[in-house]
Amino acid sequence: MKVLVTVKEVAAVEDDFEIAGTEIDDTYLEYDLNEWDDYAVEEGVQLSEAGDDVEVVTVTIGPERAEETIRMALAKGADRAIRVWDDALEDAELLDVESKSKILSAVVEAEDPDLVLSGVQASDDSFGGTGVALADEVGFEWAAVVNSLDLDVDEQVAHVRRELEGGVEELADVETPAVLTIQTGINEPRYASLRGIRQAQSKEIDPQSFDDLGLDAAVADSALEITDMYEPESESDAQFLDGSAEEQAGELAGVLRDLGVVGQ
């Protein structure tokens, strides 16, 4: 069995940052493995540990820099990695869901996995759509916001739970091959062990260009364009408590007493 896990390197902005045009300068960004993808990787690795002959392959759309993040997934137990990059992507400011799902679909077609796991959303652009669009593109079945997976390989069905709003879960049976978008909390992602980190160094990260995947450069053209980026105007009328930590705590204690929620 083969499990393909989509792994995105996401950018987080530091507490202090500046916006230049429609971008945040690289110096204010920190790169990391997307939180939701971390859980997807773990789910894939757990499947491989539970069954014989399960290969876990990660796929990333990203520049060479992303290899650091990819190595983290490899160190946690993925077997090998594919990294898609192309000159055409160099200038793409905002890769939309359509572009990502088309690019990833070429990888799915080449790899022919039984299961694709992806994160519910990416913490930087938060589109939350790539997994489901990819499923539709390749004709797989799917389920979004999955927080529990029980895979029946023989019957070719994934018994999943989907986490709905307000503490309600939906139980569903999904035919495989399928794409599942993984919600945090489905498992406990492991830390990479030293041994894992060492082993990851020798695992393969296979670079693939659009040519390799039979994709046209136009796939990088996004229908969406960011025309403005700004810090949201705070509608806050918060009263900030100043001073040293002790002074702040003193004022806060007064507020809590005035509000009547803390005795005397």
Next chain:
Amino acid sequence: MSNVLVVADHRRGELRDVSFELLTAGRQVADATGGDLHAAVVSGDVEEFGDQLNREGVDAVHTVANGEEFNHDVYVQATEALAADVDAEFIVLPNSVNGLDYAPAVANRLDRPYVSDVIDAAYDGGVLEATREMYGSKVETTVEVADGPFVVSIRPGEWPAAEGVGDASVEAADVDIDDSQVRSTVTGFEEVGGGDVDIADAEFLVSIGRGIEEEENLELIEALVEATGATMSSSRPIVDNGWLPKNRQVGQSGKQVTPKVYLAIGISGAVQHVAGMKNAETIIAINTDPNAPIFDIADYGIVGDLFDVVPALIEEFGGDAPNV
């Protein structure tokens, strides 16, 4: 003329609030493009739902009876067929958990751009300018969608609900669902997160987020809870890590709470968290990051390190702060 189609969201016999917000957002697009607003409801008690969706500004309501509850295979087919039927250029769907499960597929099937989780929208000469957040709500962006048809999903709670009674026709749509293309089955629902305490009843919640860093450090918050008589709740990562049980989670997928005071410590204020606590009477936040979105809805703010402020606060109430 560019018609607009919105598809209502419902669960366990009730239309969800976002359904009526969709009508408002949809009407906005229809006004800008000079088209009609078509609302659709798929599965469940569609006749009842159809009547409820007949609010002011809606031109037609289409019902598709098929099963009781949401099934994405059915919704994708129904939306695709209806879009063709009513000649809908623009499709507006909810960015709810169900929306996450089918809106991207609708866009893909119809080969249209998809803009998700939109919090505001404007139209300029037929071009959609959608407002979205990025980087955990730290920045907002205006995203232009090239002219032509699109699928957008809107964030629940951002548009007012459509009101009044409309004079739309409510009719069964002529849509056939191909059952061979329905490859997933909903087998049930389950409530989770019962247990010892109901944080929804608490008057004073001390809520902790990822700023606490390590499980051992929770001791500090426990001491605060003890000194103040508060109830402890948390953001999602704390529950994901197994540090607190699920019934303590505040937010979209956790509990909705309305305490007199909500003290958010080391919580950034992600939209899914805020969805669960924004109706607290007084919101107080302690966070090292002055730009944390939680401060936007806070009544009182402390920009500071919880490891300095919380021990001092415990002492204010005569408690003993553990060394963490």
